[in-house]
Amino acid sequence: MCNTCGCNITPGNRPLVMAEKPKNGVTTVSVLQNLLSQNNHQADHNRAHFDASKVLVINLMSSPGSGKTALLEATIKRLRESLKIAVIEGDLETENDTKRIQAQGVPAYQITTGTACHLDAHLVHNALHHLALDNLDLLFIENVGNLVCPASFDLGHHRNVVLLSVTEGDDKPAKYPVMFRAADLMLISKTDLLPYLDDFSPSNAEQNLHNLASDAPVIAFSSKDGQGMDAWITWLLTEIKDYQALLLNQKTQRPKIQQDGQLLHAQPGNTKFYPVSNKTEHLV
Amino acid sequence: MHELSLCDDLLGQVIAIAAKHKAQSVESITVAIGALAGVEPLLLESAFSLIKAGTLAEQAQLILQTAPVIVLCRTCGTQSEVTPNRLLCKTCQSNETTLISGDELILASVALNCPD
Ligand SMILES: Nc1nc2c(ncn2[C@@H]2O[C@H](COP(=O)(O)OP(=O)(O)O)[C@@H](O)[C@H]2O)c(=O)[nH]1
Ligand SMILES: [Mg+2]
Ligand SMILES: [Zn+2]
Ligand SMILES: [Zn+2]
Ligand SMILES: [Zn+2]
Ligand SMILES: [Zn+2]
Numbered sequence: 001m002c003n004t005c006g007c008n009i010t011p012g013n014r015p016l017v018m019a020e021k022p023k024n025g026v027t028t029v030s031v032l033q034n035l036l037s038q039n040n041h042q043a044d045h046n047r048a049h050f051d052a053s054k055v056l057v058i059n060l061m062s063s064p065g066s067g068k069t070a071l072l073e074a075t076i077k078r079l080r081e082s083l084k085i086a087v088i089e090g091d092l093e094t095e096n097d098t099k100r101i102q103a104q105g106v107p108a109y110q111i112t113t114g115t116a117c118h119l120d121a122h123l124v125h126n127a128l129h130h131l132a133l134d135n136l137d138l139l140f141i142e143n144v145g146n147l148v149c150p151a152s153f154d155l156g157h158h159r160n161v162v163l164l165s166v167t168e169g170d171d172k173p174a175k176y177p178v179m180f181r182a183a184d185l186m187l188i189s190k191t192d193l194l195p196y197l198d199d200f201s202p203s204n205a206e207q208n209l210h211n212l213a214s215d216a217p218v219i220a221f222s223s224k225d226g227q228g229m230d231a232w233i234t235w236l237l238t239e240i241k242d243y244q245a246l247l248l249n250q251k252t253q254r255p256k257i258q259q260d261g262q263l264l265h266a267q268p269g270n271t272k273f274y275p276v277s278n279k280t281e282h283l284v
Numbered sequence: 285m286h287e288l289s290l291c292d293d294l295l296g297q298v299i300a301i302a303a304k305h306k307a308q309s310v311e312s313i314t315v316a317i318g319a320l321a322g323v324e325p326l327l328l329e330s331a332f333s334l335i336k337a338g339t340l341a342e343q344a345q346l347i348l349q350t351a352p353v354i355v356l357c358r359t360c361g362t363q364s365e366v367t368p369n370r371l372l373c374k375t376c377q378s379n380e381t382t383l384i385s386g387d388e389l390i391l392a393s394v395a396l397n398c399p400d
Contacts, residue, residue: 026311028395029301035315035389038293120289152322152389174369178322178387181371213355213371213381 039153042121046128046156051252053133056243057141058236059155059255061179062163063172064145067189069097070223071163071232072140076104078233083137083240088127090119091142107131118150119143125156138240147172151182151257158253159239165189166200173208181212182257185235188220191227216256287327290389291335298394302340307396310344314393318351318386319368325350353386 050057060068068091076085086107089098101108109130111123124141131139141157143150151160162183164172167190173180180186186209188202206218219235221228243253294315302310317323325348332346352365357373358381364374368386372379 026395027305027307027398028393029305035290035294035297035391038296149322177369177371178320181320208369210379211370211372213379213383215379 036152036154039121042125043154043156046121046125047158047252047254048156049125049128049133050139050156050158051247053136054244054247055133055136055139056159056240056253057139057155057157058159058161058239059141059143059150059157060161060163061143061147061150061182062145062165062189063147063168064091066145066163066165066168067223068142068145068163069100071187071189071221072142073100073104074223074226074229075140075232075236076101076106078229079138079236080105084135085138085140086131086136088124088131088139088141090123091145097142113144117144117146117148118153119155120153121155138236147176147179151179154255154257157255158243159184160255160257161185161187163187163189164205166191166193166197166202168200170200170202170205171208173205173212177212180209181214182255183209183214183216184256186214186216186218187232188218190222190224191220192222192225287323287331288335290323291328291331294332294391295335295339295341297391298341298344299339301394302396305396305398307340307398309397310341311395311397312345312347313341313391313395314347314349316349316351316388316390316392318388319353320383320387321389322387323389349392351385351388354384355381356384357381 060071062068072087079085086109087101088109088111089101090111090113091097092113098108098110109127111119111127113119113123116123119141133139141155160182162180162185164186166188173186186205188205194200202218202220209216209218217235219228219231221232246253294313298310298313315328317325317328329346329348336342336344353368353371354363354365355371355373356363357376357378359378360373360376362373362375363384366372366374371381371383373381
């Protein structure tokens with residue numbers, strides 16, 4: 001990033017964008033457009049919807065089967081008397097995830113992603129208009145079970161939570177740095193199984209996360225025996241409080257990776273390059 | 285595979301630039317990818333060759349430049365080039381670092397064939 005104007009020039013790509021002279025009728029145009037700009041534009045639109053309704057939105061990501069839906073069920077059981085919660089379900093590995101959530105008595109909307117390996121801001125926009133956002137305090141988005149690409153897509157949500165189950169191996173943060181760097185909170189799930197495993201060390205998992213220059217908190221929990229659930233609920237309630245305070249000051253919350261990378265590289269209104277084409281159909 | 289939809293965005297932007305400059309065709313497209321961008325260069329290349337057919341960019345060469353992963357240390361102020369899964373300062377080993385290069389996915393430039 002260029003510190004003076006916030007443009008897309010980084011130390012890594014600076015040599016690429018040196019002016020080139022036209023030769024043989026070939027003109028080189030420097031663009032420096034962030035390729036995810038269409039998604040990011042839609043994401044900001046989504047975030048404006050969420051902020052207008054004052055609902056904190058949490059994006060849950062993990063490998064398939066790490067326990068996202070089980071966590072949602074356990075969380076809703078604990079909080080449904082005190083908070084209005086809904087879920088956007090994007091995980092198609094298990095088609096009955098939506099039914100599992102609805103059985104807990106909260107609204108859930110299933111995104112049909114076909115064969116998509118991640119959710120994007122356009123899919124979430126279509127879904128959010130199926131929910132009465134104004135009535136909600138907390139909205140979860142269960143992303144497609146995949147540790148590779150969901151991290152690259154801002155959905156307009158406020159926090160990224162990444163689950164790592166103890167059956168997966170404590171080196172996952174080192175193998176999937178893009179995903180784990182995006183975590184605002186890392187959850188180690190299925191701790192009830194730890195006594196049966198000799199190769200998963202929660203402290204190694206935490207160290208591998210810290211090697212990514214991440215200061216995200218880590219909470220180990222089990223949806224099965226309830227261990228660690230108090231710490232998770234406390235984290236959630238603190239996030240809701242912090243978010244509401246930001247809203248009072250006309251600010252919003254952004255998931256970690258946005259602050260760290262995308263925003264530095266492409267600040268809206270601060271990028272002097274080619275304008276973004278606008279897929280958004282209506283204003284908020 | 286989201287490289288295909290990314291390519292859709294990429295091609296849309298390239299075609300718009302070509303139209304603005306009244307180009308006859310696109311000669312080459314240069315994209316900068318950092319190792320932490322979450323995009324597989326090979327997949328991007330194959331997706332691009334599928335999607336460019338029948339457009340102004342049909343003959344265009346896609347040039348992918350890998351951007352190095354560089355962190356700036358907030359403790360001692362030095363910059364280090366590092367690997368994607370070890371973003372620590374090489375001088376003082378601190379993990380209080382800020383990524384300054386390596387997560388970008390940027391359309392850097394487009395070479396156009398323009399009539400005089
Ligand atoms: N032992 C144990 N199993 C769990 C726990 N949480 C989920 N599971 C099991 O792991 C499997 C996948 O869980 P699910 O919530 O559907 O994962 P998702 O794909 O991430 O939504 C199911 O068989 C669950 O019963 C847990 O805390 N402990
Ligand atoms: Mg699920
Ligand atoms: Zn600049
Ligand atoms: Zn994907
Ligand atoms: Zn809208
Ligand atoms: Zn240092």
